[in-house]
Amino acid sequence: xxxxxxxxxxxxxLPLYLRALSFLAEEGxxxxxxxxxxxxxxxxxxxxxxxxxxxxxxGKQGTGYNIQYLRDQLRRILKVTEEREVAxxxxxxxxxxxMHYGGFAGRGFRISLVFDNNPQKIxxxxxxxxxxxxxxxxxxxxxxxxxxxxxxxxxxxAQEVVDALVRAGVKAILNYAPITVKVPEGVHVQYIDPVIHxxxxxxxx
Amino acid sequence: xxxxxxxxxxxxxLPLYLRALSFLAEEGxxxxxxxxxxxxxxxxxxxxxxxxxxxxxxGKQGTGYNIQYLRDQLRRILKVTEEREVAxxxxxxxxxxxMHYGGFAGRGFRISLVFDNNPQKIxxxxxxxxxxxxxxxxxxxxxxxxxxxxxxxxxxxAQEVVDALVRAGVKAILNYAPITVKVPEGVHVQYIDPVIHxxxxxxxx
Numbered sequence: 001x002x003x004x005x006x007x008x009x010x011x012x013x014l015p016l017y018l019r020a021l022s023f024l025a026e027e028g029x030x031x032x033x034x035x036x037x038x039x040x041x042x043x044x045x046x047x048x049x050x051x052x053x054x055x056x057x058x059g060k061q062g063t064g065y066n067i068q069y070l071r072d073q074l075r076r077i078l079k080v081t082e083e084r085e086v087a088x089x090x091x092x093x094x095x096x097x098x099m100h101y102g103g104f105a106g107r108g109f110r111i112s113l114v115f116d117n118n119p120q121k122i123x124x125x126x127x128x129x130x131x132x133x134x135x136x137x138x139x140x141x142x143x144x145x146x147x148x149x150x151x152x153x154x155x156x157x158a159q160e161v162v163d164a165l166v167r168a169g170v171k172a173i174l175n176y177a178p179i180t181v182k183v184p185e186g187v188h189v190q191y192i193d194p195v196i197h198x199x200x201x202x203x204x205x
Numbered sequence: 206x207x208x209x210x211x212x213x214x215x216x217x218x219l220p221l222y223l224r225a226l227s228f229l230a231e232e233g234x235x236x237x238x239x240x241x242x243x244x245x246x247x248x249x250x251x252x253x254x255x256x257x258x259x260x261x262x263x264g265k266q267g268t269g270y271n272i273q274y275l276r277d278q279l280r281r282i283l284k285v286t287e288e289r290e291v292a293x294x295x296x297x298x299x300x301x302x303x304m305h306y307g308g309f310a311g312r313g314f315r316i317s318l319v320f321d322n323n324p325q326k327i328x329x330x331x332x333x334x335x336x337x338x339x340x341x342x343x344x345x346x347x348x349x350x351x352x353x354x355x356x357x358x359x360x361x362x363a364q365e366v367v368d369a370l371v372r373a374g375v376k377a378i379l380n381y382a383p384i385t386v387k388v389p390e391g392v393h394v395q396y397i398d399p400v401i402h403x404x405x406x407x408x409x410x
Contacts, residue, residue, distance in 0.1 A: 008247045015404035023385060042213045079407045086403075094302035098399070102360055103383030107400045108407065147410055148403065155307055172406035174399055178308030180228060188409055190402035194303070194379055195312045197395035198291075198353065199220035201377035202284045202313065204393055205352055 006054045013051055014078055016041055021071040022107075033064040080108025087141050087170070089161045090152030091116035091131050094176055098152060099127055109148070113140060117157070134161065141168035148172045155179040162189075211259045218256055219279055221246055226276040227312075238269040285313025292346050292375070294366045295357035296321035296336050299381055303357060304332055314353070318345065322362070339366065346373035353377045360384040367394075 020040055024032060034045035041048075052058050052070075055077055059065040075081050086104075088095055088111045099111060116122060117134040124131050132140060141149070149170045153161050158177035165173060172188045175181055183189055225245055229237060239250035246253075257263050257275075260282055264270040280286050293303055293316045304316060321327060322339040329336050337345060346354070354375045358366050363382035370378060377393045380386055388394055 007249075009249075009252075011408050012405050014408065015401040018404065019398070019401065044214075047214075077408065078404045079410055080404055084407065092302065093298045093305070097297065097299035097302060097357075100298070101383065101399070103398060103400055107404070109400060109403055148407070150399070152302075171410055172403065174402050174406075178306065188406040190406060192397060192399060192402065193224070193308060194306070194355070194397060195308055195314060196220040196224065197379050197397065198314055198377065199223065199283045199285055199312070200217050201379075201393040201395055202289065202353070203216050203219065203282065205284055205376055 010051045010054055013043065013047075014074055016043075017048070017051075018071060018074040018078060018080075021065075021067050021074065024067050025071055029067055031064045032067055034059070037065070075108070078108070082108070083110045084108055084148055085110060085112040085144065085146045087111075087113040087115065087137070087144075087146045087149040087165070088152065089115045089134060089137065089149060089165070090176075091118070091121050091126060091129075092152065092154075094152040096126060098150060099129060111150070113144065113146065117153075134164070137161070137164040138168045141165065141170060146170065149174070151175045151177055151181075153177060215256045215259055218248065218252075219283055221248075222253070222256075223276060223279040223283060226270075226272050226279065229272050230276055234272055236269045237272055239264070242270070280313070283313070287313070288315045289313055289353055290315060290317040290349065290351045292316075292318040292320065292342070292349075292351045292354040292370070293357065294320045294339060294342065294354060294370070295381075296323070296326050296331060296334075297357065299357040301331060303355060304334060316355070318349065318351065339369070342366070342369040343373045346370065346375060351375065354379070356380045356382055356386075358382060 020037060034048045038045040038048050058070050086109050088098055091114055104110060113132060114129040115132045115134045115137055121131045122133045147170055149165045151158055151161055151173060155177045158179050159181050162173060162181045166183055166187055174190050176192045181189060239253045243250040243253050263275050291314050293300055296319055309315060318337060319334040320337045320339045320342055326336045327338045352375055354370045356363055356366055356378060360382045363384050364386050367378060367386045367388060371388055371392055379395050381397045386394060
C-alpha cells in the first residue's frame with residue numbers, strides 16, 4: 001500500500017466513505033455510483049474516484065462500486081478489520097459518556113482501559129471498567145501494547161496526560177480537551193471540537 | 206457574499222483556518238504565509254489561497270496574511286462575530302460535559318437552554334442551567350428564536366428530538382448520537398463521530 005504517497009487530506013476522507021458504505025450495506029444496497037455516493041457526502045464524484053484511485057481499482061466505468069467489497073477494502077486500508085484496544089483517560093462526565101458510547105462497536109475500536117487521577121474514582125468500578133490511576137498510564141498502557149488513546153480530561157491536564165501516553169508508546173490520540181497539545185513526530189493527534197462543526201453550519205444561517 | 210457559489214467542502218475548511226489564526230493571534234503573531242498556514246493544517250498553500258479567494262483578497266503576493274484581519278474576516282464570513290444561543294438536548298453524561306465545555310467561549314456560541322426527558326432531572330438545576338422538559342422544546346426554542354441545537358441523547362431518541370427542534374425553527378443541529386437523522390431541506394446537520402477521527406489515524410499505524 002503506497003501509504004506515504006497519499007496526501008493526508010485524502011486519508012481524512014476515507015473514514016467518511018467507509019461510514020457511508022457501511023450504512024448503505026446495512027440498508028441492503030449492493031452497488032452505488034460515485035455520483036450517488038458524492039451526493040450523499042457532499043463531495044464531488046471526481047474527487048471520490050481520484051481519492052480511491054490511490055489504492056487501486058474499485059469500480060468499472062458505468063457500473064458503480066460494489067458496496068460490500070469497497071467497504072471491506074476501506075476497512076483493510078484503514079486497518080480496522082479487527083478491533084483495536086483504546087485507553088481512555090478521564091472518567092468525568094465526558095469519559096462516562098464515551099464508556100457508554102454505542103458508536104465504537106464493529107468499527108474497529110474498543111475501550112479497554114480507563115484512567116483518572118481522582119483518588120475517589122481510582123479503584124472504583126464504572127460499568128465494566130475499573131478506574132485505574134493516571135499515574136500508572138505509562139506502565140500499564142505500555143505493558144498492554146495499546147497504541148490508541150482518547151483524552152477526556154480538563155484542558156489544564158491534557159498536555160501532561162498526552163506526555164505520559166506518548167512515553168507509553170501510544171501513536172494515535174483523540175483529544176477532547178479544548179487545547180492544542182504537543183507531540184513528537186510520528187504521533188498523531190486528532191481533535192474533537194464541536195465549534196468547528198457549529199461554525200460550518202452558521203455560515204449558512 | 207456569494208454564499209451559494211461556494212462549495213461546501215470549501216466552507217468546511219474555513220473554521221479550521223479560523224481556529225488556527227485565532228491560536229496564532231493569541232501567540233502574538235501578526236503575519237503568516239499560506240505556506241506556513243498550510244504546513245500547520247496539513248492543507249496545501251494553493252488550496253488555502255483558492256479557498257479564501259472565494260471571499261475576496263486577503264493577502265498580497267509575497268507578504269502573507271495579516272492574521273488578525275483574516276481572523277476577523279473569517280468570523281464575519283462564518284457569522285460568529287457575536288455569540289449565538291444554543292439549545293442543548295440531553296442532560297446525561299455527555300450533556301453535562303458540554304455544559305462545562307470551555308471551548309465555546311469567544312468562538313460564537315453559548316448554551317442557553319438545556320432539555321431532558323427524565324422526570325427526575327426536569328426542574329433541577331445543573332450549574333447555571335435549569336433542566337427543561339423535552340416536551341417543551343417546540344414552544345420554548347421557537348419563542349426564543351434559537352436556530353442552533355446540540356443533540357446529546359441516546360440514538361433511539363435522536364430522531365424524535367431532531368423533529369421537535371426542526372418544528373421549533375432550528376436550522377443547524379450538531380448531533381452526537383451515533384445515528385443518521387433525517388431533516389428537511391434547509392436544515393443543516395453535523396455529526397460528532399469519534400470513530401471518523403480514530404480511523405483517520407489508524408491508517409498510519
